[in-house]
Amino acid sequence: MIHFNKVTIIGVGLIGGSIGLAIKKRKLAKEVVGVFRRASTLRRAMRCKAIDRGTRDVSDGVKGADLVIIATPVSMIPAIASVVIKVAKRGCIITDAGSTKGWIVAKVEKMASCRPDVYFVGSHPMAGSEKAGVESAAPELLKSAACIVTKTPRTPPGALRAVTGLWKALGARVSVTSPSEHDRSVSFISHLPHMVAFGLAGSVGVADLKYAAEGFRDTTRVASSDPKLWADIFLTNRIEILASSRAFEKNLKRILTALQKGDRPSMTQLLAKAKAKRDKLSNEKKKI
Amino acid sequence: MIHFNKVTIIGVGLIGGSIGLAIKKRKLAKEVVGVFRRASTLRRAMRCKAIDRGTRDVSDGVKGADLVIIATPVSMIPAIASVVIKVAKRGCIITDAGSTKGWIVAKVEKMASCRPDVYFVGSHPMAGSEKAGVESAAPELLKSAACIVTKTPRTPPGALRAVTGLWKALGARVSVTSPSEHDRSVSFISHLPHMVAFGLAGSVGVADLKYAAEGFRDTTRVASSDPKLWADIFLTNRIEILASSRAFEKNLKRILTALQKGDRPSMTQLLAKAKAKRDKLSNEKKKI
Numbered sequence: 001m002i003h004f005n006k007v008t009i010i011g012v013g014l015i016g017g018s019i020g021l022a023i024k025k026r027k028l029a030k031e032v033v034g035v036f037r038r039a040s041t042l043r044r045a046m047r048c049k050a051i052d053r054g055t056r057d058v059s060d061g062v063k064g065a066d067l068v069i070i071a072t073p074v075s076m077i078p079a080i081a082s083v084v085i086k087v088a089k090r091g092c093i094i095t096d097a098g099s100t101k102g103w104i105v106a107k108v109e110k111m112a113s114c115r116p117d118v119y120f121v122g123s124h125p126m127a128g129s130e131k132a133g134v135e136s137a138a139p140e141l142l143k144s145a146a147c148i149v150t151k152t153p154r155t156p157p158g159a160l161r162a163v164t165g166l167w168k169a170l171g172a173r174v175s176v177t178s179p180s181e182h183d184r185s186v187s188f189i190s191h192l193p194h195m196v197a198f199g200l201a202g203s204v205g206v207a208d209l210k211y212a213a214e215g216f217r218d219t220t221r222v223a224s225s226d227p228k229l230w231a232d233i234f235l236t237n238r239i240e241i242l243a244s245s246r247a248f249e250k251n252l253k254r255i256l257t258a259l260q261k262g263d264r265p266s267m268t269q270l271l272a273k274a275k276a277k278r279d280k281l282s283n284e285k286k287k288i
Numbered sequence: 289m290i291h292f293n294k295v296t297i298i299g300v301g302l303i304g305g306s307i308g309l310a311i312k313k314r315k316l317a318k319e320v321v322g323v324f325r326r327a328s329t330l331r332r333a334m335r336c337k338a339i340d341r342g343t344r345d346v347s348d349g350v351k352g353a354d355l356v357i358i359a360t361p362v363s364m365i366p367a368i369a370s371v372v373i374k375v376a377k378r379g380c381i382i383t384d385a386g387s388t389k390g391w392i393v394a395k396v397e398k399m400a401s402c403r404p405d406v407y408f409v410g411s412h413p414m415a416g417s418e419k420a421g422v423e424s425a426a427p428e429l430l431k432s433a434a435c436i437v438t439k440t441p442r443t444p445p446g447a448l449r450a451v452t453g454l455w456k457a458l459g460a461r462v463s464v465t466s467p468s469e470h471d472r473s474v475s476f477i478s479h480l481p482h483m484v485a486f487g488l489a490g491s492v493g494v495a496d497l498k499y500a501a502e503g504f505r506d507t508t509r510v511a512s513s514d515p516k517l518w519a520d521i522f523l524t525n526r527i528e529i530l531a532s533s534r535a536f537e538k539n540l541k542r543i544l545t546a547l548q549k550g551d552r553p554s555m556t557q558l559l560a561k562a563k564a565k566r567d568k569l570s571n572e573k574k575k576i
Contacts, residue, residue: 126501146499175498185496193507196488199540200481202562203532208473209568210463211434213414216569218509219481222502223566227559234547234555244491245544249537252487256533259522267522271515274490278511281500 002165003028008065010035010058010080012045014128015097016071017137020050022170025139035061045134059087067166069123071097075232078107081120090117093159095166097125099190100237101150101179109154119159122150122179125172126190130224143171148186150179187240192248194230195241197223290453292317296353298346298368300324300333302416303385304359305425308338310458313427323349333422347375355454357411358384363520366395369408378405381447383454385413387474388525389438389467397442407447410438410467413460414478418512431459436474438467475528480536482518483529485511 007023009016012034020032034051035058036042042054055061062068062084070077070084077098084094085108094112098104105122112120127145129136147167151160164174177185201223204216234241251270258267295311297304300322308320322339323346324330330342343349350356350372358365358372365386372382373396382400386392393410400408415433417424435455439448452462465473489511492504522529539558546555 126499129502145501148499173498185493185499188492189496189499189504190501192491193488193504195543196484196540197503197507198559198562199536199543200484200562201566202543202558203480203536203539204476204565205473206565206568208477209565210461211414211436211473211477212569213433213478214417215485215510216477216481218506219485220566221506223559223562225563227556227563230559231552231556235550235552238547238550242544242548245540248487248491249540251491252484252533252537255483255487255490256530259526260530262523262526264519264523268515268519270490271486271511271518274486274488274511275513275515277492277494277497278489278508280494280497281505 002162002169004067006031006033006065007067008033008035008061009051010070011072012036012041012050012134014132014136015125017045017048017050017134018139018141019069019071021137021139022142024049026169028169033061041134048134048137050134050137058083062087064089066092068092068094069097073229073232074098074100074236077104081108082111085111085115085118088118092118093162094118094120095123095163097123099124099233101182103236105150105152105179109152119156121155121159121163123163123167124148124182125167130222132226145172147172147174148182149174149176150182151176152179183237183240187237187244191233191237191241192244194222194225195234195245290316290450290457292355294319294321294353295355296321296323296349297339298323298349298358299360300329300338300422302420302424303413305333305336305338305422306427306429307357307359309425309427310430312337314457316457321349329422336422336425338422338425346371350375352377354380356380356382361517361520362386362388362524365392369396370399373399373403373406376406380406381450382406382408383411383451385411387412387521389470391524393438393440393467397440407444409443409447409451411451411455412436412470413455418510420514433460435460435462436470437462437464438470439464440467471525471528475525475532479521479525479529480532482510482513483522483533
């Protein structure tokens with residue numbers, strides 16, 4: 001069983017908080033320390049029992065940790081990692097929970113090259129919701145969730161085993177892949193749907209909202225997510241999202257062309273193809 | 289309190305079945321008769337207690353009814369209405385549950401003009417799910433759901449009052465509007481989201497589905513809906529859906545242009561605008 005003396009989680013929001021709760025519930029660490037800019041957030045994280053103690057100072061929080069998990073918004077991860085790398089103890093393993101990987105992993109691996117005695121492995125636990133904040137955190141948020149761990153020629157094999165072991169211990173279904181393959185897959189399965197949901201919610205007239213039924217609610221639910229957080233994610237996976245949105249636009253155009261022509265057989269076939277893919281996923285909501 | 293002697297529901301699927309259950313639960317009719325092509329469906333509807341008795345013959349089912357509700361797929365509604373209009377008793381009120389209104393109402397009103405003693409009013413109860421069939425029917429499906437009832441220069445005022453009264457008695461929030469205004473609003477709030485969900489589900493690679501989290505699940509949930517049923521709906525509201533999809537594509541293009549330029553302020557602003565609209569809806573799932 002994987003076990004750490006001190007785990008430090010930087011960024012104690014929905015994901016960081018859920019990781020803290022899960023590590024504590026499963027007794028995977030002697031101590032879980034939280035780092036956050038705002039003291040009020042740390043107090044809330046303590047109240048939720050997501051962390052054992054909190055600090056606003058990255059260096060203080062990281063000192064002596066054998067595992068550091070950076071769960072801040074994507075754009076802050078490299079800058080925070082640079083501090084962590086400087087102050088981490090020898091043998092420390094560093095990972096993150098960022099939704100894009102190529103941009104982060106390239107930057108952090110470059111920084112980490114000056115400290116061959118600390119080990120970085122990129123992670124993306126694919127859980128979350130449109131809600132934010134440690135109050136929405138839950139110890140089972142990661143249970144049965146997909147979690148992608150990235151592997152590059154620079155990834156230390158021991159640290160890769162430890163990080164995959166951590167996520168598995170928290171109940172996630174772990175896949176190991178390259179940062180670029182991660183970014184391609186995730187642009188289709190997560191970033192594009194978010195962008196489309198924002199696009200849909202933004203194009204409807206406020207007066208029509210009174211007619212919204214489950215279809216509109218479901219399709220646009222993630223448009224209630226934090227705009228800054230998602231601008232960050234989109235901007236750090238730009239090339240892949242532009243490519244996947246072209247594929248989406250091309251497919252939508254096919255359906256719209258069938259509509260314009262009144263071509264019922266093509267329309268039905270395109271919808272049936274989409275349904276067949278969607279039906280591969282169960283519609284069961286994860287119970288947390 | 290509104291009350292009918294005999295109500296006939298033609299098409300006893302998710303919507304027709306739920307209407308039957310709700311009418312029986314609220315004791316709004318002495319008898320609820322179901323009409324369906326397949327005898328097995330009628331047996332299932334009887335087992336679910338959605339109807340008191342069933343028949344495969346429209347004329348037989350409609351005979352003596354004071355209210356007929358046509359809850360079949362959209363494209364069948366005018367043809368069924370033409371039979372209903374012929375055999376309905378004097379004073380019979382006819383309504384439907386179709387998701388498009390302009391196409392249906394124009395056709396049915398024209399047919400009904402030769403029977404001034406029967407009264408047609410178009411309806412669109414906006415409830416449903418990606419699931420189909422009478423087994424998924426629930427007496428509270430319409431509770432708090434929006435229901436649009438259409439009014440034209442030909443709509444008989446007494447029948448309009450009876451039909452709005454029916455939906456209100458079933459718990460729906462009723463709005464009265466013209467068929468064309470219905471089709472415009474609903475193309476944005478229901479048809480476009482369904483089309484986009486089909487477009488999204490169809491453009492993802494099957495290998496990437498293993499990474500699907502709640503974002504993808506929610507955004508594409510309605511792509512599991514019946515392709516024939518939705519091809520029907522799309523094709524009978526063609527002009528409005530083409531217009532609303534152009535508005536969506538224009539808005540999505542704005543976000544993608546900000547992405548391409550790396551323009552974080554514009555991107556954040558566009559996402560925040562979308563979130564503000566979506567946040568006007570509560571995220572609470574209706575309990576049924």
